[in-house]
Amino acid sequence: MSAVTATGLGVTDVLARCKAEGRAALVGYLPVGFPTVEGSIRAMVAMVEAGVDIVEIGVPYSDPVMDGPVIQAAASTALAGGVRTDDVYRAAAAVRAAGAPPLVMSYWNLVLKRGVERFARDLAAAGGAGLITPDLIPEEAADWIAASDTHGLDRVFLIAPSSTEERLTKVTSACRGFVYAAATMGVTGTRESVDSHAPALVHRARTVSPVPVCVGIGVSSRAQAAEIASWADGVIVGTALVRCLAEHAELSDGIAALRSLTAELAAGVREGDR
Amino acid sequence: MTEHTTSDRSASGPTATERTAGTGTDGIPGRFGPFGGRYVPEALIPALEELDEARQKAMVDPDFLAELERLHRTYTGRPSIITEVPRFAAHAGGARIVLKREDLNHTGSHKINNVIAQALLTKRMGKTRVIAETGAGQHGVATATAAALMGLECTVYMGRVDTERQALNVARMKMLGATVVAVEHGSATLKDAINEALRDWVTNVETTHYLIGTVTGPHPFPEMVRDFHRIIGVEARAQVLELTGRLPDAVIACVGGGSNAMGIFHRFIEDEGVRLVGVEAGGEGVETGRHAARFASASPGVLHGAMSYLMQDEDGQTVESHSISAGLDYPSVGPEHSWLRDSGRAEYRYATDEKVMRAFELLCRTEGIIPALESAHALAGALEVGRELGPDGLILVNLSGRGDKDMHTAAEWFGLVDDGGEGTSDEGARPAAPRRPANGVGLVDDGGEDTSDEGARPAAPRRPANGVGLVDEGER
Numbered sequence: 082m083s084a085v086t087a088t089g090l091g092v093t094d095v096l097a098r099c100k101a102e103g104r105a106a107l108v109g110y111l112p113v114g115f116p117t118v119e120g121s122i123r124a125m126v127a128m129v130e131a132g133v134d135i136v137e138i139g140v141p142y143s144d145p146v147m148d149g150p151v152i153q154a155a156a157s158t159a160l161a162g163g164v165r166t167d168d169v170y171r172a173a174a175a176v177r178a179a180g181a182p183p184l185v186m187s188y189w190n191l192v193l194k195r196g197v198e199r200f201a202r203d204l205a206a207a208g209g210a211g212l213i214t215p216d217l218i219p220e221e222a223a224d225w226i227a228a229s230d231t232h233g234l235d236r237v238f239l240i241a242p243s244s245t246e247e248r249l250t251k252v253t254s255a256c257r258g259f260v261y262a263a264a265t266m267g268v269t270g271t272r273e274s275v276d277s278h279a280p281a282l283v284h285r286a287r288t289v290s291p292v293p294v295c296v297g298i299g300v301s302s303r304a305q306a307a308e309i310a311s312w313a314d315g316v317i318v319g320t321a322l323v324r325c326l327a328e329h330a331e332l333s334d335g336i337a338a339l340r341s342l343t344a345e346l347a348a349g350v351r352e353g354d355r
Numbered sequence: 356m357t358e359h360t361t362s363d364r365s366a367s368g369p370t371a372t373e374r375t376a377g378t379g380t381d382g383i384p385g386r387f388g389p390f391g392g393r394y395v396p397e398a399l400i401p402a403l404e405e406l407d408e409a410r411q412k413a414m415v416d417p418d419f420l421a422e423l424e425r426l427h428r429t430y431t432g433r434p435s436i437i438t439e440v441p442r443f444a445a446h447a448g449g450a451r452i453v454l455k456r457e458d459l460n461h462t463g464s465h466k467i468n469n470v471i472a473q474a475l476l477t478k479r480m481g482k483t484r485v486i487a488e489t490g491a492g493q494h495g496v497a498t499a500t501a502a503a504l505m506g507l508e509c510t511v512y513m514g515r516v517d518t519e520r521q522a523l524n525v526a527r528m529k530m531l532g533a534t535v536v537a538v539e540h541g542s543a544t545l546k547d548a549i550n551e552a553l554r555d556w557v558t559n560v561e562t563t564h565y566l567i568g569t570v571t572g573p574h575p576f577p578e579m580v581r582d583f584h585r586i587i588g589v590e591a592r593a594q595v596l597e598l599t600g601r602l603p604d605a606v607i608a609c610v611g612g613g614s615n616a617m618g619i620f621h622r623f624i625e626d627e628g629v630r631l632v633g634v635e636a637g638g639e640g641v642e643t644g645r646h647a648a649r650f651a652s653a654s655p656g657v658l659h660g661a662m663s664y665l666m667q668d669e670d671g672q673t674v675e676s677h678s679i680s681a682g683l684d685y686p687s688v689g690p691e692h693s694w695l696r697d698s699g700r701a702e703y704r705y706a707t708d709e710k711v712m713r714a715f716e717l718l719c720r721t722e723g724i725i726p727a728l729e730s731a732h733a734l735a736g737a738l739e740v741g742r743e744l745g746p747d748g749l750i751l752v753n754l755s756g757r758g759d760k761d762m763h764t765a766a767e768w769f770g771l772v773d774d775g776g777e778g779t780s781d782e783g784a785r786p787a788a789p790r791r792p793a794n795g796v797g798l799v800d801d802g803g804e805d806t807s808d809e810g811a812r813p814a815a816p817r818r819p820a821n822g823v824g825l826v827d828e829g830e831r
């Protein structure tokens with residue numbers, strides 16, 4: 082039941098293609114509106130050109146409890162710059178046109194406020210592949226599950242090292258596209274090494290569900306990407322990419338840094354010991 | 356604490372699940388009509404389930420209940436008394452007004468009721484660390500106090516703006532051994548402190564209990580915190596009956612997150628003739644946008660794990676609230692209040708800063724009781740409701756806390772500090788001769804010193820804080 086839109090491949094197809102190539106997929110996160118709406122869209126497109134397989138488009142939110150300081154600061158800048166929920170559809174269309182499935186990551190109140198059905202309809206119309214919901218658990222998601230079925234969108238819920246077997250079963254069975262495994266207990270940011278709980282979590286998820294497992298939170302380097310690529314279906318990188326844009330005053334410099342980091346990470350996901 | 360109602364429409368415990376029907380959710384307990392729920396990262400779900408199980412077991416465990424009762428009797432200072440305030444009531448159309456004196460509890464507010472109980476639960480769950488958010492600092496002080504008493508490690512998150520306006524409480528928390536983290540993000544007030552506490556919790560959940568200070572957050576917090584404060588209404592109902600021979604016409608409480616209000620309301624819910632009146636912070640006036648009158652302006656949304664009325668913009672971004680009182684400066688409200696409001700059982704009004712400060716001064720001058728600014732909102736509400744009820748009316752007000760912590764704000768508002776800003780900005784400034792008899796003057800710059808320098812050693816104060824005669828908790 083993969084979500085293949087008329088304009089391109091769905092998340093499931095991309096993950097299958099990567100698997101056929103004997104590698105993990107690279108999922109890159111950037112928030113729309115940082116440093117500006119136009120700048121963020123250019124950066125997302127650059128990331129696709131440099132080797133990201135799936136783009137995770139963040140919607141800036143005033144109270145991002147799952148995010149560390151780098152993404153919080155980017156969200157604040159984007160909101161101060163006047164970013165609106167509507168901008169995410171433009172970004173999704175641009176990413177789709179560049180050839181990668183756009184998955185939107187949004188805190189739940191932004192979706193609720195727009196109306197779950199309307200959010201889903203607009204996202205599908207813009208070529209969006211689906212939604213990652215960091216503060217929504219399947220039990221609270223009846224409306225979203227219905228709307229995503231209606232509009233053929235993927236649903237990515239999260240699992241964490243603290244998840245019990247019962248929770249893993251419940252969450253993975255509600256997912257479509259992949260399940261997002263939080264590599265560590267904590268918020269987004271970069272970590273020195275890959276948490277030892279991560280491979281165990283992926284293994285536990287695999288024993289209860291066939292849904293692909295992508296691993297994120299704390300991943301920043303080629304070596305970490307390669308390590309995770311050995312045992313996961315996808316590697317999700319956020320903070321390290323956002324930092325490329327945050328650390329350069331000139332957008333073109335930021336995008337150049339983003340391209341080279343993306344290329345490194347793309348090499349990493351091909352170096353996994355599978 | 357052991358008393359449970361079975362027939363009221365927002366019942367606790369076993370009947371809570373009945374209310375999930377028709378909410379469009381899949382069997383999640385902790386719904387109050389459409390409000391409440393669990394909108395949190397998956398990583399926290401096991402901890403919430405563990406907590407829910409622990410508190411349900413505790414509430415029927417005679418050992419737990421006996422220990423809680425003993426601590427309330429010998430430490431918190433329960434039962435708190437009631438005080439009739441006729442000289443104050445003379446300004447309220449002659450209605451009788453009775454105050455429930457939660458200000459007399461150890462640490463100075465109702466917050467300790469919930470904190471002692473959650474700290475006991477923390478130990479039962481085998482956790483060694485507590486974290487808390489705080490706005491006015493009262494919940495942070497109560498948490499630091501319970502942590503000291505029970506040997507728990509304690510970190511309190513507080514918005515930078517609040518560390519400044521509630522400097523005295525920052526000093527108290529540090530005295531008690533807590534780490535106080537000033538949060539700079541966003542509006543740097545209570546909501547941002549909660550964000551930061553949630554981030555800490557997601558990271559350290561294995562060893563740490565998040566001791567939420569009000570009836571907000573994901574299930575089971577709204578229900579559990581209410582149950583831990585329910586003793587306020589249980590005591591007050593019996594006390595008012597004994598004093599007056601009848602039930603009050605109205606029970607009035609301020610509503611920030613809503614814990615002191617739920618605490619005093621809950622026992623009265625089944626008394627249909629008793630009006631339940633919540634008073635929100637009207638700030639500079641609802642028309643200015645600078646307020647925290649959620650029910651006057653907001654629509655339902657999700658913040659910090661629960662669906663409730665929420666101040667938000669067109670896109671669902673949280674709108675910053677404003678109030679002279681840090682403890683009411685929060686853009687959302689406990690979900691059970693949203694339900695009491697929509698179901699018509701409770702009514703909500705707001706009081707502007709202006710009216711609040713008048714009620715604050717009035718209670719000081721007529722009764723010799725300095726209320727917390729939060730509680731002064733309830734008093735402002737009582738002045739209005741009293742005039743509506745007339746001389747036959749009987750009103751019970753929850754005086755949720757005392758105003759020591761607010762002397763800085765009051766001194767500025769009433770011009771009690773001769774040189775205004777200098778008192779706080781210049782550490783060396785001696786309190787000038789006040790125009791009015793304001794003991795608070797000495798506190799203003801003590802507080803300023805303590806927050807402006809996180810590393811300040813409390814051991815050798817240049818001036819003994821007790822000298823001003825108001826710092827009663829610091830003496831031990």
Ligand SMILES: Cc1ncc(COP(=O)(O)O)c(C=O)c1O
Binds near residue numbers: 611
């Ligand atoms: C004295 C006092 N009353 C009321 C409140 C508001 O909280 P709640 O609405 O949960 O009672 C506070 C919060 O800090 C407080 O310190």
